[in-house]
Amino acid sequence: MKDDDQYEITDEEIVALVNCDDNTIEDHDQAPAVEPLRVSHNDGVKALETAMKYVKQQEATRVDITMMQRWRDLAAKKWNSSGKQTSIKNFFKQSQN
Secondary structure (H helix, E strand, O other): OOOOOOOOOOHHHHHHHHHOOHHHOOOHHHOOOOOOOOOOHHHHHHHHHHHHHHHHHOOOOHHHHHHHHHHHHHHHHHHHHHOOOOOHHHHHOOOOO
């Protein structure tokens, strides 16, 4: 692992290493590929709003703040477009008594 400082070992890999003997230890290059965690648009908007607050506290330039606002606006746009729009007919359905 000293050759690859960026390699993160999972809990399952730790358990496997603890439970196996020296002859069955697998090379970390053969570890199963882990799919990266997907961040939802909603979580992205929240994270970017928090990041914007932080950047403002650090006396960032107007360019820095504008860039953060653009990313936040893009995430918000994607979040809004990913939702299913309710049909107006659903608001006028008669209740059945």
